[in-house]
Amino acid sequence: MSSKENTAELKPVSELNAAFHAKCPKCRKGDMFQKTPLGFLKQKMNTKCPYCNFQFEIEPGYFYVAMFVSYGMVVAEMVTLAIGTYILTSSESPWLYLGVLLGVALLLSPFNYRYSRVILLFWLTPNLHFDPKKAEKPFSEL
Numbered sequence: 001m002s003s004k005e006n007t008a009e010l011k012p013v014s015e016l017n018a019a020f021h022a023k024c025p026k027c028r029k030g031d032m033f034q035k036t037p038l039g040f041l042k043q044k045m046n047t048k049c050p051y052c053n054f055q056f057e058i059e060p061g062y063f064y065v066a067m068f069v070s071y072g073m074v075v076a077e078m079v080t081l082a083i084g085t086y087i088l089t090s091s092e093s094p095w096l097y098l099g100v101l102l103g104v105a106l107l108l109s110p111f112n113y114r115y116s117r118v119i120l121l122f123w124l125t126p127n128l129h130f131d132p133k134k135a136e137k138p139f140s141e142l
């Protein structure tokens with residue numbers, strides 16, 4: 001084995017990189033979401049991390065909390081979008097804003113669904129941290 005491979009294995013994935021790719025917050029290796037043919041449009045979450053066997057839904061109904069995260073994301077997106085639309089068009093027609101905001105809210109819903117859960121698990125869950133020991137070997141080999 002070359003030394004380059006060694007360093008690649010030892011160096012943990014950065015937290016932001018792991019969150020961006022929706023990896024498990026515990027090992028940063030297993031995927032939180034299953035890979036489906038429709039990709040972002042039809043997402044299904046794994047119940048457990050395929051790499052370290054960490055259960056993503058820490059307690060029953062835990063992802064209800066992600067709704068509040070999602071709500072915050074949508075509010076931030078809509079305010080930004082409304083201001084952006086006003087700056088670009090200076091329109092006063094409520095229909096323009098309604099159309100743009102609803103359209104973009106629909107387009108962004110898969111993104112919000114995915115990242116509300118990622119944000120919840122990575123940064124809003126106390127006592128859930130990256131565990132380098134879990135990243136060493138898949139649970140199936142332990």
Ligand SMILES: [Zn+2]
Pocket residue numbers: 024025026027028029030049050051052053054134
């Ligand atoms: Zn994991």
